[in-house]
Amino acid sequence: MKYIQIQGVDKKISRLFMGTGDLRKLEEPQRMMLDAYIQAGGNAFDTAHQYRGKELVLGQWLAETKLREKLVILTKGAHHDDGSPGPRVNPQAIRKDLAESLERLGTDYVDLYALHRDDPTVAVGPIMEELNEHLQAGKIRAIGASNWSHKRIQEANEYSAAHNLTGFSFNSPNLSLAKPLEARWAGAISADRETCEWHVKTQLPLLAWSAQAGGFFSGNFSPDNRTDEEMVRVYYSDDNWERYRRAVKLAEEKGVTPIQIALSYVLYQPFPTCAIIGPRNPEEFHSSIQSMNLELTPQEVEWLDLQREEIDQ
Template sequence: MTAVIGMPKIRIDDSIACTKLILGSMMLKEEDMEHSAGLMDAYVAIGGNCIDTAHVYGESTARAVGLWMKERGNRGDIVIIGKGSHPYGSPRMTREFMEQDLLDTFERMQTDYVDIFMLHRDDPDKTVGYIMESMNAMLADGHCRALGVSNWTVARIEEANAYAAANGLTLLTCNSPNLSLAKPNEARWEGCVSVYADDLAWHERAQMPLLSWSSQAQGFFTGRYDRDNGDPEIRRVYYSEANWERYRKAEQLAREKGVSANDIALAYVLNQSFPVCALIGPNNVQELHSSAAALKVDLSAEEAAWLDRVDLV
């Protein structure tokens, strides 16, 4: 595939713009740098500029990203999302843990900042005032350039930004929940948040960028699963009559447009009425190029609504 130099971008703030496809990093390993570097090289070759990382993904993943950036000399060209304060089984929503997670990330990645710092989970026991004051301290210390959250409800985001605005602090500029055509029956991991119609309406009003994880529903639309078989985890989260009906519709529309059902599912995420990026987790270059095909699929608002709407008798 030739480079997609003009891959569309969305603006996170005045200084940061992310390409519509964000490369997840969980499949990258320091122990296999040939594969990891090859995948990151291929991502950049199709126009990508943003890599999603997290403290909880482990040292090997972060070190692979850091080694690649050092060898390519491209740190300034790559937007790094760094997520911290994952609970690890117990609350860690403190300024000290935020800072420690970032400092660990810097050591692993051989850098001294992340572009976007996100909290990986919410902790309702902590006030938004404490959280926003702590996150702004990370900005003041030069640890990051913008702030965001992952797996927060839009109600908490509104509350946090209202506090920040009233107290002269930098606001949260992006949200990273799960958004996919296949709607989960339950959270795949504890504390995770998926967005539905009311949340999408809020994003349309607020025009806050949404960076969706599991945007392809773990391959639900690839044809690798059927009603009687499949990974137990995928069956638990995604197997439902409503989602199989969405799969049927995606296949129908894919035939009409000459693409795959998986292209349609990813295009559903990318063609929202507000700024949106999709985090993808390709295991190889072929899967990366397959995901990139969705960038060329235009879905109208009517088509997206039709895909999502399920009227089971």
């Protein structure tokens, strides 16, 4: 396993986060998956107040294994579609969601806390002040944003610096080799080229959700297969099919699979990144481990993303 550091967290953080979106219950297959992840050195989990019941299941597993202090928990709050009608990016919703998340997880703090959506009509000042209260209370170790534009994150961090507050120390948008034509879900943000250039400049860690673009590079899709309406709507474009063809070519040269190339692309950006993964079995997880150890050169990353026509030999 490889690791990064995020300001405010005194633990090393595995570059593969285990997502909990499919963690519906704790039966033998789920336990085997979680055991495989821990045995491989993984220690970071992604969940959210809005993920129906997932925090409770993760909390149950934490209580059974007694591993809480060795692990890094990222949870998210203030999602628009979470109980009361949205938007909900305000101090009251943050306070409510965080308290409920801590109770569900059975812990008195989370290592990483992110706002799950943004409301650009709300000033950043009250939001950052509220989050800093929870930092000071020890309920959160580091704060970040999920599905915020990099310009809003910059604005929030400038406000924090001017008011002696702690700013966002990570960003969690979508980042994948396949570029979405439109938001996969309402309010979701994907890291475009301008965002990536901002991350190069700031070196703010990026924790990528849907890092494998919903399986676009799995070989289960083709331009003629239009049965999955969401995949067609979000990812079917000439440029993405060219990215797919290049991933296939590079995979053949390296003796791996295209989906491993796609995950490696996310992990070998010129700024700190992690990938949130959702493997369904230990075999898929070990494939992700191989992707993490499959180093890509900067030229290969640029070629895969159509930023250059050839890879210099």
